[in-house]
Amino acid sequence: MIVIHGGHFSSLGGFYEEASSVLMKDVDWKVGTLDGFDDILYGGFGIFENKEEIEIIWKESQKSKEDLGFNATCEFYENKIRQGKPFNTELIQQKLDDLTEGKGQTLFEILVEIIESHRNIALKLE
Incomplete structure (x- = not known):
């Protein structure tokens, strides 16, 4: 355990x-x-x-x-978008959009x- x-x-x-x-x-x-x-x-x-x-x-x-919920997830995705490469910013932006629309995962x-x-x-x- x-x-x-x-x-x-x-x-x-x-x-x-x-x-x-x-x-x-x-x-x-x-x-x-x-x-x-x-x-x-x-x-x-x-x-x-x-x-x-x-x-x-x-x-x-x-x-x-709660700690790893909506706000933390938005910040996580926004940081990756700001960093740019090597991250796929288009995919991350879609994940962020999905989250803000209530469809994405925290x-x-x-x-x-x-x-x-x-x-x-x-x-x-x-």
């Missing part, structure tokens, strides 16, 4: 720090992107093996849902989707 504690962070960067500390103990590598977070969930390095069945409990997930929803895409991982939101 792995516990991600929403009380330990209030931003995406803080989430990456929390995920790194609980999933990558004793490994000299830290999560820093959504793709990187997805990669560590395959296992084989860090605290669990490839395809090992694990449970992640996300405590204070409601707080995280960072919290994206993170939950990433976790749930791994069949060997059971996610429990508390």
Whole structure:
């Protein structure tokens, strides 16, 4: 059982720090992107093996849902658009437009989707 504690962070960067500390103990590598977070969930390095069945409990997930909600997601996309290359700014602008129109995913929803895409991982939101 792995516990991600929403009380330990209030931003995406803080989430990456929390995920790194609980999933990558004793490994000299830290999560820093959504793709990187997805990669560590395959296992084989860090605290669990490839395809090992694990449970992640996300405590204070409601707080995280708010912290990583609409405002944080808009800021995330706006920062990528400002940076430009190597980001596909047209795609990111479409994601931002979808979000503002109520059709897009928040960072919290994206993170939950990433976790749930791994069949060997059971996610429990508390």
